[in-house]
Amino acid sequence: MRLALLISLAAVTAGAGTALAQQRNAQPYREHVPYIDWKPDVTGDIQHTGTYQYWKDRKALNPDWVASKEHQWQLNWKFMDPSYDDTLHGGHIARDRGAALYKKLDAGGAFAACLGARNGDLKGLRANHYPQYSTALGRVVGLEEMIEHCAARQNVTLENGSYDNSAISVYVTEFSNGMPINIDVSKGPLKDAFERGRERFHLRNGATHFACATCHVTLVGRSLRGQVLTTPYGDAAHWPTYRTKDELQSLHVRFAECNRNAGAQPLRPGSPVYSDIEVFLTALSNGYPVDVPSARD
Amino acid sequence: MKLPIAVAVVMIAGAAGAGPLPADVLVDEGAKNKTIWPYPQQDSGKLIYKDHRRDLSKWPTLSYGDDRATPRPQRARLTGTLNGDPARGKAVAMNKGRGNCWACHALPGDPQAGTAGPSLLAFKARNYTDARVYEQVFDARVVNPVSAMPPFGTFGLLSEQELRDVVAFLQSIE
Incomplete structure (x- = not known):
């Protein structure tokens, strides 16, 4: 191994032009964090951080741990979900605006139908049907991508990741509150998206050469100064969320912030990469109930 | 020996920055440091994009269309x-x-x-x-x-x- 590295360094130093030209044609050299055995179910955390037992029931979180610097991370931030803490915050304001926008868009019933709701009934739509393969768009999409698409059919601009889009998403998602996430990644396009998302989750990128998995696998449970890194299991069930710095964020907007804060170039909300990581993370929340409007630091 | 190391670093960093970037990479050539990020402006259906404090476009990204190699x-x-x-x-x-x-x-x-x-x-x-x-x-x-x-x-x-x-x-x- 060492010899090979020395040789490759010598090659780069001696004839950088040629070596790099050859590299461009072949599969580019990239690195991954070693894969772990992911389970598309929230109980997979039992083998990952083992903290699931402490946050599986949001209503029964240990209040001493909520206030404890040492133990707080083991609650996976669930103490900011409404079933533990229903204090009013910006997420509720967003939900109310989302309700008003939704009613306007759905005046003729076409918006709900476009999102996939039967007879306008939004119950379970988020928990059981998103992300999903959209025949209309020919790809796997999250709820926010579908909201953008269905609004555009009425000539209304609701960009994926925008405040109004996420506000509607919170409103629609609330109809699934208490219902466990239930997406099937064992076959078809969702399986492919799950596999791609898993690969991207482990792919090192950016100036720091981190992958998502560097922090949420290799270093999970350890602290980056004041912040302790938490499990990716059970995380997708409270999005979009209100960040207490006063920003309503969809999962894709959060991914862009994760990338940026980790020293990596962010991608556009709606990027196929972010949609695939969304599928991967949503599968890691299978069996865990939806709960919005939520907040996070 | 000091010089060759410095040269190698510059060459690799330079190669990583070559070529057009895929459409889903949030880079604006006209922005202060090229790298931009999405901000959900309240009560709006449009994102606004803000300048990042640092140019992150030089290193390989997660985009499927990014064919640059990692050093x-x-x-x-x-x-x-x-x-x-x-x-x-x-x-x-x-x-x-x-x-x-x-x-x-x-x-x-x-x-x-x-x-x-x-x-x-x-x-x-x-x-x-x-x-x-x-x-x-x-x-x-x-x-x-x-x-x-x-x-x-x-x-x-x-x-x-x-x-x-x-x-x-x-x-x-x-």
């Missing part, structure tokens, strides 16, 4: 005397926007020490050679291919003098 691990050899300044090294190590070593490692005087990497307290007592510490900070992958530590030298994140200063700082920690 391979490089073993750096320290030449000559270390000639590093511990005070300058400390300023690099304990600065979020530079080395940011303290994000992961415990360093003296940090009340909220990171625990992602090994503690660097009493580092001097470990008696590593300057060359070994330099090699580690330059590119930790030559010793541990799956190290979480950013390759500060290979990726051009710190200059050679800054690397020497950081090594001098570490070697001074009683």
Whole structure:
């Protein structure tokens, strides 16, 4: 191994032009964090951080741990979900605006139908049907991508990741509150998206050469100064969320912030990469109930 | 020997920046530092894009359309005397926007020490050679291919003098 590295360094130093030209044609050299055995179910955390037992029931979180610097991370931030803490915050304001926008868009019933709701009934739509393969768009999409698409059919601009889009998403998602996430990644396009998302989750990128998995696998449970890194299991069930710095964020907007804060170039909300990581993370929340409007630091 | 190392770094960083970037990469050539990020403006159906404080477009991204290679691990050899300044090294190590070593490692005087990497307290007592510490900070992958530590030298994140200063700082920690 060492010899090979020395040789490759010598090659780069001696004839950088040629070596790099050859590299461009072949599969580019990239690195991954070693894969772990992911389970598309929230109980997979039992083998990952083992903290699931402490946050599986949001209503029964240990209040001493909520206030404890040492133990707080083991609650996976669930103490900011409404079933533990229903204090009013910006997420509720967003939900109310989302309700008003939704009613306007759905005046003729076409918006709900476009999102996939039967007879306008939004119950379970988020928990059981998103992300999903959209025949209309020919790809796997999250709820926010579908909201953008269905609004555009009425000539209304609701960009994926925008405040109004996420506000509607919170409103629609609330109809699934208490219902466990239930997406099937064992076959078809969702399986492919799950596999791609898993690969991207482990792919090192950016100036720091981190992958998502560097922090949420290799270093999970350890602290980056004041912040302790938490499990990716059970995380997708409270999005979009209100960040207490006063920003309503969809999962894709959060991914862009994760990338940026980790020293990596962010991608556009709606990027196929972010949609695939969304599928991967949503599968890691299978069996865990939806709960919005939520907040996070 | 100093010169060849510096040349190799520049060439790799330069190659990584070549070619057009895929459409889903948030880069605006007209923006202050090229890298931009999405901000959900309240009560709007449109995102606004803000300037990032740093150009991150030079390194490979997660985009499926990004065909740039990651710089391979490089073993750096320290030449000559270390000639590093511990005070300058400390300023690099304990600065979020530079080395940011303290994000992961415990360093003296940090009340909220990171625990992602090994503690660097009493580092001097470990008696590593300057060359070994330099090699580690330059590119930790030559010793541990799956190290979480950013390759500060290979990726051009710190200059050679800054690397020497950081090594001098570490070697001074009683």
